[in-house]
Amino acid sequence: MSSSFVSKMNKRVTSLQQSNILLFNQEVSQIKDIVKLTIGEPDFNTPDHIKKAAINAVEDNESHYTNSRGTLELRQAAANYFHKKYDLNFDPKDQLLITAGATGAIFSAFEAMLNPGDSVIIPTPIFPFYIPITMLNGAKPIFIDTSKNNFVLSPEKLEETIEANKDTVKAIVLNFPTNPTGVTYRKEDLQKIADVVKKYDIMILSDEIYSELTYGEKHISMGTILPEQTLVVNGVSKAFAMTGWRIGVIGGPADVINEIAKVSEFTITSSAAMVQAAAKEAFTNGFDDAQPMKEEYLNRQKLLKKGLEKAGFSCPNPDGAFYIFAKIPEKIKENSVDFARELANKAKVAVIPGSFFGPGGEGYLRLSYAASEDDLNLAVQRIQKFVESK
Ligand SMILES: Cc1ncc(COP(=O)(O)O)c(C=O)c1O
Numbered sequence: 001m002s003s004s005f006v007s008k009m010n011k012r013v014t015s016l017q018q019s020n021i022l023l024f025n026q027e028v029s030q031i032k033d034i035v036k037l038t039i040g041e042p043d044f045n046t047p048d049h050i051k052k053a054a055i056n057a058v059e060d061n062e063s064h065y066t067n068s069r070g071t072l073e074l075r076q077a078a079a080n081y082f083h084k085k086y087d088l089n090f091d092p093k094d095q096l097l098i099t100a101g102a103t104g105a106i107f108s109a110f111e112a113m114l115n116p117g118d119s120v121i122i123p124t125p126i127f128p129f130y131i132p133i134t135m136l137n138g139a140k141p142i143f144i145d146t147s148k149n150n151f152v153l154s155p156e157k158l159e160e161t162i163e164a165n166k167d168t169v170k171a172i173v174l175n176f177p178t179n180p181t182g183v184t185y186r187k188e189d190l191q192k193i194a195d196v197v198k199k200y201d202i203m204i205l206s207d208e209i210y211s212e213l214t215y216g217e218k219h220i221s222m223g224t225i226l227p228e229q230t231l232v233v234n235g236v237s238k239a240f241a242m243t244g245w246r247i248g249v250i251g252g253p254a255d256v257i258n259e260i261a262k263v264s265e266f267t268i269t270s271s272a273a274m275v276q277a278a279a280k281e282a283f284t285n286g287f288d289d290a291q292p293m294k295e296e297y298l299n300r301q302k303l304l305k306k307g308l309e310k311a312g313f314s315c316p317n318p319d320g321a322f323y324i325f326a327k328i329p330e331k332i333k334e335n336s337v338d339f340a341r342e343l344a345n346k347a348k349v350a351v352i353p354g355s356f357f358g359p360g361g362e363g364y365l366r367l368s369y370a371a372s373e374d375d376l377n378l379a380v381q382r383i384q385k386f387v388e389s390k
Helices: 004-008 020-029 048-059 072-086 101-113 130-136 155-164 187-197 254-268 273-285 290-310 336-347 373-389
Strands: 096-099 119-124 140-145 169-175 203-207 230-235 248-251 323-327 364-368
Touching: 020 336, 048 273, 072 096, 072 248, 072 273, 096 101, 096 254, 101 130, 101 169, 101 203, 101 230, 101 248, 101 254, 119 130, 119 155, 130 140, 140 155, 155 169, 155 187, 169 187, 230 254, 248 254, 290 323, 290 373, 336 364, 336 373
Parallel strands: 119 140, 119 169, 169 203, 203 230
Antiparallel strands: 096 248, 230 248, 323 364
16 A cells, blocks of 8 residues: 655655665575675674673663663763773763764754754765765765775865865764774874864764774774864774674764754653663673674684685785775676676675665675674675676
């Protein structure tokens, strides 16, 4: 049954497309015996001590609304954790907000910051989620293709783009380690970006959800470089293998967080009380929980990278997260969507086309190594055989 009412609904919503990553994943999931390296989700279980904290909270009847910013205990635990890990200084009383996943943090931040007609600078290739949220608020995404600069936003390009859109730019998105490239930003890169941004009255939304999955040098947060103009987004999803628990954190200047907190309050009232208890345990006693996962991811990354290179792909060195952004071999003439579809149907390996991640992504595939070693070995064998046959 369809309804003519849809034509009267919010045009900003009806004109949005569903996520093409999810649609593509659904499409290829129908293929029998397919090996899936599509979705960015840890395949580890949530650590037991965190699960127990949730069970205890349920048994202790922690079943009520909490403070809409999250319980003060959780905010304190998060503030300590981010201070010890990354030297961030957020006052748990008014500089931190607990949200429904990092997604909830990004959504509430954009809703609070953007007016129709504003614009948001988004370096690409990137996790595409920021784009519909920008558009839902009547704002315009402005892309900067980073593919010719080793997938790092160049301060010169940034300044040029801000200058060209000076009257509308409200925010800049940074995401590092980056989904889909695995590239991360060093202190010098962040400092140069900060030197540009501080000339303007704009905010950086720094999505650092993969901070714990950094394989080389220690993660440096943008919140330590330009705290007065940065909103740091993080959470428990990737570091503690807790994607389904839906807890995110956003920290920044108190007056900006105050406004973002209103949006979150009017959207979800508060995150689930027993889940907040689990997140508090994660931040308090899970300091090293990501370590064994990280070692395992690194082994898998090496296996996948070696296999892909043998098949003729080239891969930027992944410094973090759990993705390889592989450049499709020269001899393949199809675009990334057609090639990924053929790979799924004929070789039975599912990966995400690079073009889904915005300008600069065409010619690449994103492969997630948050998958078992057996699956990665099988995927590599199949990809090598398929590319050889082309
Ligand atoms: C860069 C980035 N930010 C945010 C998210 C979403 O995080 P959460 O599950 O905490 O909402 C993802 C998930 O893949 C991501 O890759």
